[in-house]
Amino acid sequence: YTASSRGYYYEIALQEPVIKVFHSRDRQVAAESALPEETWKEIRNILLKIELETLPDIHTYIDDAAVDKTAIAQLRVCHGGKSYKSPEFDQNKAPKALKSLISKMQSLAVIVESEQ
Numbered sequence: 001y002t003a004s005s006r007g008y009y010y011e012i013a014l015q016e017p018v019i020k021v022f023h024s025r026d027r028q029v030a031a032e033s034a035l036p037e038e039t040w041k042e043i044r045n046i047l048l049k050i051e052l053e054t055l056p057d058i059h060t061y062i063d064d065a066a067v068d069k070t071a072i073a074q075l076r077v078c079h080g081g082k083s084y085k086s087p088e089f090d091q092n093k094a095p096k097a098l099k100s101l102i103s104k105m106q107s108l109a110v111i112v113e114s115e116q
Contacts, residue, residue: 060089
């Protein structure tokens with residue numbers, strides 16, 4: 001998951017068993033932690049509810065980013081040797097099908113960053 005604008009960059013990367021948080025385009029790790037197996041189970045269950053093949057066609061909103069009110073966000077999922085990427089969307093208006101996953105990622109990132 002990435003969100004960026006002219007002066008802002010935020011990325012959450014999940015690759016089992018690790019979560020990494022980045023605040024710069026040069027991808028220097030701001031926070032990193034291994035997640036417990038139970039958390040990964042929860043993430044996998046959320047992912048099972050997302051039809052990855054349709055991710056590129058999901059309906060998104062990009063109204064606020066067009067006038068610099070918010071950052072532009074995007075979700076990319078790599079699974080089974082394939083990469084699936086959502087269209088760009090306003091950071092504060094995640095598509096309904098992705099809200100659960102993005103919210104989980106953001107809450108985990110806040111926890112990991114507070115531990116650093």
